[in-house]
Amino acid sequence: MAAANHIExxxxxxxxxxxxxxxxxxxxxxxxxxxxxxxxxxxxxFSTSGDGKANRIVCxxxxxTTVPLEKRCVRYIDNFSxxxxxxxxxxxxxxxxxxxxxxxxxxxxxxxxxDLPENxxxxxxxxxxxxxxxxxxxxxxxxxxxxxxxxxxxxxxxxLKLPFTTIFEYLQMLQLVALLLRRVGPSAMFYLAAAVxxxxxxxxxMTMHKIQSGSGPLDMQLAQVPKMLSVVRTEWAPLxxxxxxxxxxxxxxxxxxxxxxxxxxxxxMVVANELLTRKEEVIVVLLNDKISVRREKSEAGxxxxxxxxxxxxxxxxxxITASSSA
Ligand code: PMT
Numbered sequence: 232m233a234a235a236n237h238i239e240x241x242x243x244x245x246x247x248x249x250x251x252x253x254x255x256x257x258x259x260x261x262x263x264x265x266x267x268x269x270x271x272x273x274x275x276x277f278s279t280s281g282d283g284k285a286n287r288i289v290c291x292x293x294x295x296t297t298v299p300l301e302k303r304c305v306r307y308i309d310n311f312s313x314x315x316x317x318x319x320x321x322x323x324x325x326x327x328x329x330x331x332x333x334x335x336x337x338x339x340x341x342x343x344x345x346d347l348p349e350n351x352x353x354x355x356x357x358x359x360x361x362x363x364x365x366x367x368x369x370x371x372x373x374x375x376x377x378x379x380x381x382x383x384x385x386x387x388x389x390x391l392k393l394p395f396t397t398i399f400e401y402l403q404m405l406q407l408v409a410l411l412l413r414r415v416g417p418s419a420m421f422y423l424a425a426a427v428x429x430x431x432x433x434x435x436x437m438t439m440h441k442i443q444s445g446s447g448p449l450d451m452q453l454a455q456v457p458k459m460l461s462v463v464r465t466e467w468a469p470l471x472x473x474x475x476x477x478x479x480x481x482x483x484x485x486x487x488x489x490x491x492x493x494x495x496x497x498x499x500m501v502v503a504n505e506l507l508t509r510k511e512e513v514i515v516v517l518l519n520d521k522i523s524v525r526r527e528k529s530e531a532g533x534x535x536x537x538x539x540x541x542x543x544x545x546x547x548x549x550x551i552t553a554s555s556s557a
Contacts, residue, residue: 245466248457253406255434256399257302265393265404269332269411272391276330277415287329287418287547290408292425293317294336296398300432300451305441307397312426314339316509316536320422321390322380323540329420330389332408334401336425337394343381346373346532398428402459409467417554419471420547421463424502426478431456460496470554472547474500477516478509489516499550500543513539517546 244250259265276288294314297307314335321331321342333342348354348370355370366374384390393408395401412419430453442449460475475498477489482505489503493516501516513535515522524542527533 244462246457246462249459249462252402252457256403257434259400259403259407262403262407266407266411268391268393269408272330272332272388273411273415275388277418287420287551288332288412288415289324289329289420289422290332290334290405290412291317291321291324291422292334292401292405293321294339295426296336296401296428297396298398298428298431298453299437301441302434302437302439303441308428308430310426310428311506312336312339314341315345317422317424318342318345319534319536320424320540323536324422324544325384325389327540327544329544331384331391332412333390333392334404334408334425335392335394336401337396341392342384342390343377347377398431398456399434401425401427402456405459405463406467409463409471412471413468415468416470417472417551419468420543421468421471421473421475422543423460423473423475427456427459429456430454458496460492460498464497472550473498474502474543477501477503478506479503480506486514486516486521489514493518500546502539510535515539515542 244253273288277286293312294317295310295312297309300306300308317333317335318340319342321333322345324331325342331342335341344351351370351374355367355374357365357367359365393404395404409421432451433454460473463471464473473496475492475496477485477492479485479488485503485505489501492498493501499517503514503516504512510526512523512525515524522542524535524539526535527538
């Protein structure tokens with residue numbers, strides 16, 4: 232028998248490439264602990280009675296996955312994603328009454344911290360000999376807002392943060408979340424903003440120790456990471472509302488690729504964005520429509536995630552209504 236799928240619920244993928252990926256991945260550390268946290272979170276935030284927003288749970292994925300080149304990893308391939316989109320979107324989902332599973336890359340942008348300086352501890356606090364630590368007057372408002380909004384989400388039990396680093400961790404955690412969110416039906420949503428590696432070094436062909444530079448240029452073959460979008464839709468959580476992202480650097484192919492992803496993977500929406508303008512505008516691609524969503528430039532502090540999440544919440548509401556009358 233093949234090595235067990237390391238995580239979950241006797242699930243065996245029907246696609247052989249996906250099965251092979253999971254069977255050969257290194258076991259997810261703390262899988263039992265993550266599963267217990269997820270179960271507790273879903274139980275607390277979802278009840279089968281009522282279809283109010285309080286019952287809705289969204290999994291927001293955020294930041295980029297790494298691809299290790301060695302088992303005792305010294306070097307890895309990474310990507311550009313800062314996690315800003317995922318962190319900002321998480322704040323707006325929480326404000327809209329959703330509970331959020333924030334599946335994020337360690338060290339990337341966090342919800343409610345977007346307005347803080349990069350080195351907040353050193354730049355916002357002052358310590359005068361003998362006195363207590365104090366927040367600098369000029370940073371007081373932004374620090375207060377970050378702390379109170381974050382504490383409210385944590386105290387209300389509506390935010391669960393789960394960190395990943397590698398492509399192996401990310402996909403195993405996504406699978407675990409999806410299989411457990413299955414019972415939430417159409418009130419569950421996937422908002423897949425993470426920048427997921429398309430190529431990787433399979434664990435069994437990876438060298439154990441640091442690759443030596445003395446042997447000349449590095450010649451490595453990377454395998455293709457199987458796309459997980461259709462399996463989320465068809466097998467893991469078939470009733471959930473699914474939004475994937477499409478990033479390109481060439482705007483001429485962006486909408487065509489987004490439209491293809493919508494149909495091929497059965498997504499409910501694809502958010503298309505270009506690398507250089509991603510903070511100004513995104514285009515939401517639906518089956519019969521394309522909607523441009525822009526940052527309101529005249530408003531101080533405005534971002535593109537605010538109108539984007541409003542649109543998504545509206546469409547998710549319609550989806551829930553349609554599902555319950557079907
Ligand atoms: O983090 P920021 O700096 O704020 O930037 C935000 C963002 C640009 C990263 C975000 O808006 C975005 O576009 N994220 C998706 C980037 C990406 O990986 O695009 P893609 O074309 O490679 O993948 C498309 C979709 O397929 C993604 O939703 C991804 O979750 C999914 N995918 C990708 C590879 C893979 N093997 N399996 C997948 O399911």
